[in-house]
Amino acid sequence: MDSTQQQAAPLEETQHLLLRYQNIRFQTEALCAPLQTEDYVVQPIVDVSPPKWHLGHSTWFFENFILAKHLMGYELYNPRYNYLFNSYYESQGERVFRAHRGNMTRPSVEEVMKFRKHVDQAMVAYLASHPIPEKVRNFIELGLQHEQQHQELLLTDLKYILGHNPLFPTYTNTQCPSSSSLPELNFTEINEGLYTVGFQAEGFCYDNETKAHQVYLHPYQIANRLATNREYLDFMQDNGYEHFEFWLSEGWDWVQQLAIKAPLYWHQIKGKWHQFTLSGLQEIKLDDPVTHINYFEADAFARWKKMRLPTEFEWEVACKQLQATIPEQANFQKSGFFHPSPANHHTQLFGDCWEWTQSAYLPYPGYTQAQGALGEYNGKFMVNQMVLRGGSCATPKTHIRPTYRNFFHTDKRWQFTGIRLAKSLF
Amino acid sequence: MDSTQQQAAPLEETQHLLLRYQNIRFQTEALCAPLQTEDYVVQPIVDVSPPKWHLGHSTWFFENFILAKHLMGYELYNPRYNYLFNSYYESQGERVFRAHRGNMTRPSVEEVMKFRKHVDQAMVAYLASHPIPEKVRNFIELGLQHEQQHQELLLTDLKYILGHNPLFPTYTNTQCPSSSSLPELNFTEINEGLYTVGFQAEGFCYDNETKAHQVYLHPYQIANRLATNREYLDFMQDNGYEHFEFWLSEGWDWVQQLAIKAPLYWHQIKGKWHQFTLSGLQEIKLDDPVTHINYFEADAFARWKKMRLPTEFEWEVACKQLQATIPEQANFQKSGFFHPSPANHHTQLFGDCWEWTQSAYLPYPGYTQAQGALGEYNGKFMVNQMVLRGGSCATPKTHIRPTYRNFFHTDKRWQFTGIRLAKSLF
């Protein structure tokens, strides 16, 4: 369809978009409120981007893809920012080598905030005054979804920054609620059969959730909740990290080379295991879900249990059977303590940890990569990563759904990642 | 079942096994005949093992898993050989660090041949005189299949060794047959529906081919033959290696960092592309299948064609539809020229190149990893690799079948790997 023929959005819809724009952009900055200026700058590992960079990059996304292309007369805040804040869009030109993001002390935080304000004002003006073509509206929507993804990364990245400082600074004083009545681990049985998976609802989804398609599942069982710290400690105390039998070959190499003994952020202090949380260093809570483990650890734990991880489709089908909607009590980003808490009344499918699945991140049948920059969003990463499902305590609540496909390399631990067990009945 | 209760093999079956043992063991040594002593020793990259190591390792497999465990009174040829010739079996103790295989000048080739003879004599005696329990028979069968896998690796590894020597030594003088009547590229359509995949026949299969199970396939088309050098040259001449749009992100990094311009073994000499083959350096034959390309290159080529690679199940279902048996004219190891040749009368499904599929190497539903050493054979590698189907000109003909799952990391090129295109009709 020619873009000039595209239908402009009705006023109401545009107003709704404007409101969402303002809320989401505000929320990003609100998440940064507890930071000191210094915290915005560094990149302790390549995976972790400086908070300042997240603020600039998500803003560049709107400036580069919306304002520069669709707002007549818009002037770039600073033409060098394309070089500084482009993440990985080859189509958008050269950029700071990723590992050097943490060397860029300028623009300063203050300057980045001015850049945000500049872009926000232009966006608001644009949204308020124009009939926005559908294609642009969709790209703005993508920009908002993108900003929400970076809200989660902001949290996990600053956790890494603070959690690797010997002073163990606190991000928030809100204390995680303590464990109450953890349900027994039990398993729901799912029948074999043909199921439809992938996004079919109204509203936004990423291209990697399409096309919705049929899969045949063999009978299986899936756990009613995430694996807990208590269960993971059992694995550790059974010398799980010392027995090759539980590990994939690449996982075993990883354990050996880095002398891994526990999940990320765990510290043994005077014989007791502690964990760095965004509320500081705390003794391990046994009923909390184990988190900050990578695929190798999740897989090894499951083998030790003589079980396995679910596939992404097993997860999705079970999710749809177990709950129609995301529960009110889900422990999303909003709650303010940013730590997975024990399963009380719900299944922990959303709002606690991203759940490693046994599915590689690959295109669905009928998937087609978009042309141009949009095509670089998801498709080019579809190799050598595993799918995670659910959504964590750091995920914005309005950003999640049962068909969402998150993906990370098998050795990554800095996200809020967890384990849900499954068993074959086949 | 208790091993003492296991049924011993009838005489005929044992005799058959003995014959296969002798043939296969002989064939390994026959493949080495053209080598000079020096060629047996080196390891130019970690992936490539010294031919001498293959000879020792496949022998160790029989000594360690059969003779030492089941032949009463058998004495190890040399107890240090477990350290030298164990590949990756954690359960079998410490071993030479893989990257150091190429530093081991001793035992000499002559000594390794003595080791082979020693083990062969004991194996023959064992096979001739014993009623062999089924479990042991199965392990011997595995040892033979294992030896055949190493026959292929021997060929690809020595190709790497000779092909990276500035003198470009020749392994065989047999010339590849020249192109005759390459069929036009066309596509077979496969209907959507439920299909059974995985091994269901009589005889041997690897654990990774089980359980046979159902998959739902959406409609697709699949090519009648492999992509040719001519087609791949078109991709190169269309600057395929310079356009990020065709590449997965990790593939693009690989191209950039190593300044890749062509498949492995290709050399541009006075403006003409040549290729090192086991018969020496030759001008590229345009109708031959392109080979020695990795997953990234296969995937990029397919995108450039606006198509994709098939999944492993699409491949398997198509294979079963297209041909019931492996054709007589298939270009397997036996033929003696060890180079994929143009599609004349057959589909090139077997005996030319291993075909990259868009499927990650993961367990089938209901797969269970065996206990002990056997469990280390396949299961622990099920992550971060892609499945290849078919079988190459270096694969022993008696070793292959439609359900066979080969697997390599996405950046590997030293195997005879090729491309079969597919398209979604969904």
Add this chain to the structure above:
Amino acid sequence: MDSTQQQAAPLEETQHLLLRYQNIRFQTEALCAPLQTEDYVVQPIVDVSPPKWHLGHSTWFFENFILAKHLMGYELYNPRYNYLFNSYYESQGERVFRAHRGNMTRPSVEEVMKFRKHVDQAMVAYLASHPIPEKVRNFIELGLQHEQQHQELLLTDLKYILGHNPLFPTYTNTQCPSSSSLPELNFTEINEGLYTVGFQAEGFCYDNETKAHQVYLHPYQIANRLATNREYLDFMQDNGYEHFEFWLSEGWDWVQQLAIKAPLYWHQIKGKWHQFTLSGLQEIKLDDPVTHINYFEADAFARWKKMRLPTEFEWEVACKQLQATIPEQANFQKSGFFHPSPANHHTQLFGDCWEWTQSAYLPYPGYTQAQGALGEYNGKFMVNQMVLRGGSCATPKTHIRPTYRNFFHTDKRWQFTGIRLAKSLF
């Protein structure tokens, strides 16, 4: 001598020390005035420490070696700071791995400034009220010299930080004076004979300048000024970076691997060479001394000239002959533009660039390494580095003398390093 028997300093001397303490400590902070908070935090290469770290480390030096040991009742500002701000003193316990200094966002700059104030107040109180034993006085003097060394590092490190930012931020607006009357390059002849080298004067020196001792020099000539950008450009335009003949083997490897084409901070913009200075990106001034070149480059340039670099003793002897005192017009740190300027009226022996010598950094005859932490100051670095003599535009004027031995590895370029030519007459 027992420390209790050590002679306390007379009041005057203590007052002088107090004044120097206050001046030098103030100067460190003054150098930081133009920085934004973000600039204090990062470590783009291992050699470059975050400015914040310099502020903390030089303060830790006084707290740890003076206050904690000699001021009764002194309480550490924060016991974790030993871990954070110890540089390389094995005797003082564990410390942040050097390459991780740039990941430490806390303590914040503000907090580090409080730490400085806390220590300064205690030091002032200590200096004001105590008869200070000589040994302690000497250690305080060392602390001040140490702080001055870090003043220079602060400048070179922040130059690296700003100079590798695509926005090329300016540190100072003071413009370097332009070239006036560059003297012709000529050579002073020094006779062969026995000379005494090493520190023999009153006052402070580092242990590596002792013992003063005799050396026999063969006749040589030494240049009256530093090599200029004009001369270095000639080398570049004569393809100096492409001809292996001029290079040490390790230097040639360095040039090839990193594709080096020019000194550090040089950029070719629209065909003209520019240089990042602390006053921003500027066109190369042809009469300025070439700077930010490493030993390999200095050596290659000299060979291209069919000359060589002087030894450290040739330099020292020539220095003593050429000028008795450091000239008033020397271009030291104080001048405020922090860039070497052309030789007008003086020899450029001090205050422009550190001058690479052809001498390895090794102990003098009779050198003995002190016991304890003091012994770690210099002695343990006496291997695989080259001596530089003179002092740069970033060196505090009161910190320099003809016997001073600076030292860096042969591949380092981030200091203000330059070239003085010499010739053998032997």
Add this chain to the structure above:
Amino acid sequence: MDSTQQQAAPLEETQHLLLRYQNIRFQTEALCAPLQTEDYVVQPIVDVSPPKWHLGHSTWFFENFILAKHLMGYELYNPRYNYLFNSYYESQGERVFRAHRGNMTRPSVEEVMKFRKHVDQAMVAYLASHPIPEKVRNFIELGLQHEQQHQELLLTDLKYILGHNPLFPTYTNTQCPSSSSLPELNFTEINEGLYTVGFQAEGFCYDNETKAHQVYLHPYQIANRLATNREYLDFMQDNGYEHFEFWLSEGWDWVQQLAIKAPLYWHQIKGKWHQFTLSGLQEIKLDDPVTHINYFEADAFARWKKMRLPTEFEWEVACKQLQATIPEQANFQKSGFFHPSPANHHTQLFGDCWEWTQSAYLPYPGYTQAQGALGEYNGKFMVNQMVLRGGSCATPKTHIRPTYRNFFHTDKRWQFTGIRLAKSLF
């Protein structure tokens, strides 16, 4: 001087050269006699070249620099050999990347021997029939000295190859003579004063031994023999490898990163220290000189002893005072057991171990690097290495003299390196 005007050698001198040529070339091959073909091929670390490469490279030296340039009508044995056997001569064109020498299985050992014979025949013919210009004679002499250097490297390299094989193969069955009457460690005092160092005798020397020049030495003492295994074990048992105080900073990093606990080739077996020698694995002989230690270890041992290593000039002056000639009983290569033996009647200055000195490898006053390939022989390595003096049990006896300067990087241990202690009296 024009080469045509150069004086041809008198017949006698040419005959002498011919004889030396034949002897030395023969000796290289004799050293290889105990090897199996496989031993000739590998390169377990970059420093260690395959024996086959040494055979080819030393032959290439004569072919490339003598025959190809001076024997009219000489045809290269194989033009590709320049690429295969050039070591580091940039002036002689491209070559196999050093780290890939061990991947070159061709030419085979047999073929390399043919190459040697081909070149030897041409050299003999050339030497027998021509009046040889002095310049060429000098280059032939250099070729012979070069071949002798490679004889030593051959031995140390094959020791590394055999000593890192889990079968610990034996090179020779000759047993090292056992300790007899080790002299007490005592020290000779050398007076301060001006001494002449560097080569002044008749005959061949390397350019790095010139010019002979004067140095002023301060008074010192030097040990009458090398440090023994017994003394080194004391250092180890006093936890020398665990105390940073004894180590240079770079040495301490090396110890920590590689978890070094003992010299190279030492193995603790059932509580007893053993050492791999060319006669196999043997219990440590306490009176033998400690060997296979690097500069860091030598320096740390000396510090632990509260002494130091001598400088190269202290060594040379002491050497000249202590013995006019190389003693008959010196333990050179010829003796056939290739292992340093205890000091019986001599000072161990020659024929036991190369002795680390505290001198960096730098040019002497008045040194000028030759033009062309000759200039690449020594001069370009004069940085970041330390000088060793003496000569080891693997050095050809006719190859050594008091002014010889050997040099290695500070972390290398695969040569026969040892320790002579010194003390300052200044």
